[in-house]
Amino acid sequence: MYKISEGVYTLQGLRVGRVYLIEGADGLTLIDASVEGAEGAIERELAQRSYTLKAIRRILITHAHPDHIGALAALAQASGATVYAHALEAPIIRGEQPPKYAPDYKDSPLNRRFSAWLGIRGMPPSRVDRLIAEGDLLPEVLPDLQVIEAPGHAYGQVAFYSPERKLLFCGDAMVRLTGRLGLPLAPFTPDMAEAKRSIKKLAQLDVERLCFGHGVPMTRNANARLRAFAAKL
Ligand SMILES: [Zn+2]
Numbered sequence: 001m002y003k004i005s006e007g008v009y010t011l012q013g014l015r016v017g018r019v020y021l022i023e024g025a026d027g028l029t030l031i032d033a034s035v036e037g038a039e040g041a042i043e044r045e046l047a048q049r050s051y052t053l054k055a056i057r058r059i060l061i062t063h064a065h066p067d068h069i070g071a072l073a074a075l076a077q078a079s080g081a082t083v084y085a086h087a088l089e090a091p092i093i094r095g096e097q098p099p100k101y102a103p104d105y106k107d108s109p110l111n112r113r114f115s116a117w118l119g120i121r122g123m124p125p126s127r128v129d130r131l132i133a134e135g136d137l138l139p140e141v142l143p144d145l146q147v148i149e150a151p152g153h154a155y156g157q158v159a160f161y162s163p164e165r166k167l168l169f170c171g172d173a174m175v176r177l178t179g180r181l182g183l184p185l186a187p188f189t190p191d192m193a194e195a196k197r198s199i200k201k202l203a204q205l206d207v208e209r210l211c212f213g214h215g216v217p218m219t220r221n222a223n224a225r226l227r228a229f230a231a232k233l
């Protein structure tokens with residue numbers, strides 16, 4: 001793992017679905033839980049800072065796709081952590097509803113092979129302990145961390161923002177697969193117009209460090225790049 005901001009790290013060694021670690025005054029928080037089976041790699045990364053899975057106090061979920069909640073059930077069980085998610089994502093995390101993709105997305109053998117090639121597997125149902133929504137403050141994670149709804153790629157997707165650190169965790173509201181900012185992948189995005197509105201909303205924040213679900217975190221000049229990207233949509 002490497003440091004993004006004081007006490008904030010991104011884990012490495014995961015094939016898909018980036019995970020962040022926050023060391024707060026009240027213990028450890030993970031943001032997102034990568035793919036099914038990733039718990040071993042996550043455990044090895046935490047060991048670099050001498051933590052075990054049991055040290056995780058909270059797991060914040062940006063949205064209920066299999067590359068973000070695949071290992072959630074295993075991590076929640078091993079740690080006893082409190083799981084936070086938006087009310088629209090919670091039934092998907094609990095296994096009561098399937099995730100919603102684009103209207104023309106087909107659960108075909110070809111698409112399943114594509115997902116498998118990406119390293120994406122299943123999403124074993126997990127408990128959700130706390131529902132979060134726009135404007136909620138999570139001082140137990142970081143003193144000024146806010147929940148910002150960023151729907152479109154998933155109806156209940158949320159971002160997490162620290163104004164003081166100018167630090168934004170955007171989930172899959174946008175991605176950085178080629179070094180540049182890009183829209184979320186269309187087949188997995190049920191409402192692209194809404195997704196674009198969410199990017200414009202996030203671009204109004206003061207952001208120096210921008211942390212994605214996919215791609216290398218942007219640690220310099222994120223404001224200008226995010227605003228230029230949003231202006232083109
Ligand atoms: Zn996603």
Ligand SMILES: [Zn+2]
Nearest residue numbers: 065067172213
């Ligand atoms: Zn994703």
